[in-house]
Amino acid sequence: MRKNCKECGGTGYVVEERQGKLYARPCGCRKPERATALIGQAAIPQRYRERYVFETYQPAKESNQEEALLIARRYAEEYPAFGEGPNGILFMGPCGCGKTHLAVAVLQDVLLRKGMPALFVDLNDLYREIRSTYGRPNAEETEYDILTPLVESPLLLIDELGCVSTPWAQDTLHYLVSQRYNEQRPTLLTSNYLDQPERSSEVSLEDRIGTRTRSRLHEMCKTVLINGPDHRRAKS
Numbered sequence: 001m002r003k004n005c006k007e008c009g010g011t012g013y014v015v016e017e018r019q020g021k022l023y024a025r026p027c028g029c030r031k032p033e034r035a036t037a038l039i040g041q042a043a044i045p046q047r048y049r050e051r052y053v054f055e056t057y058q059p060a061k062e063s064n065q066e067e068a069l070l071i072a073r074r075y076a077e078e079y080p081a082f083g084e085g086p087n088g089i090l091f092m093g094p095c096g097c098g099k100t101h102l103a104v105a106v107l108q109d110v111l112l113r114k115g116m117p118a119l120f121v122d123l124n125d126l127y128r129e130i131r132s133t134y135g136r137p138n139a140e141e142t143e144y145d146i147l148t149p150l151v152e153s154p155l156l157l158i159d160e161l162g163c164v165s166t167p168w169a170q171d172t173l174h175y176l177v178s179q180r181y182n183e184q185r186p187t188l189l190t191s192n193y194l195d196q197p198e199r200s201s202e203v204s205l206e207d208r209i210g211t212r213t214r215s216r217l218h219e220m221c222k223t224v225l226i227n228g229p230d231h232r233r234a235k236s
């Protein structure tokens, strides 16, 4: 909000007349303020906030990261539509190749550019949080309270898909994914697990999350398989 805004005079609202009635709409000068507030509410870990943006992503040579970056940027620009295809992205690839970096960059760009609410969730943390409510009948938050904002968020980033593969973890994930699937809400995901692992001894994403969930994700997301070096190693 700007104090000396010519449109709203610093009140943050513009009063308009439509069909003889007066309406107040938020003034355009509130946008940056709103975006900052939305980023604060998105639950993006502090570690990622400043670092995981498009500007700091440098595609490694001998990798397909340039292409992955282009897809991610285009997604953020076109959000909430994404061509004719699915309205989400599943970033897959080995450890440290930049999946979370790109996915968080998309989330932050959408928050800033479109001013629409979005949420980040790390599946490991989510499972831990839900488990902590069990056996506590008077817990302040129930499993339902924890999951509902994630089900309803206009855009959700699920980080570390497949990190736990117990039947309970698969069921919890299936609930979240299928609810979003039914409402056609755009979802971003990252996973270390591949559909066709390089070695036959390795488990696939489908093994980790279950057939029903993988199947829905095929319809919900464009799969972006990133290759390239582990950037964490390269740094140290």
Ligand SMILES: Nc1ncnc2c1ncn2[C@@H]1O[C@H](COP(=O)(O)OP(=O)(O)OP(=O)(O)O)[C@@H](O)[C@H]1O
Pocket (backbone or CB within 6 Å): 051, 052, 056, 057, 058, 059, 060, 065, 093, 094, 095, 096, 097, 098, 099, 100, 101, 102, 190, 191, 192, 230, 231, 232
């Ligand atoms: N192309 C890139 N340019 C600059 N930094 C990068 C790039 N890719 C990854 N990094 C950096 O490498 C580190 C790891 O990236 P990130 O967290 O995105 O990995 P990841 O693919 O999600 O790995 P994991 O599977 O372990 O979760 C971060 O510090 C990130 O900023």
Ligand SMILES: [Mg+2]
Pocket (backbone or CB within 6 Å): 099, 100, 101, 159, 160, 190
């Ligand atoms: Mg990651």
Ligand SMILES: [Zn+2]
Pocket (backbone or CB within 6 Å): 001, 002, 005, 006, 007, 008, 009, 010, 011, 012, 013, 027, 028, 029, 030
């Ligand atoms: Zn104004």
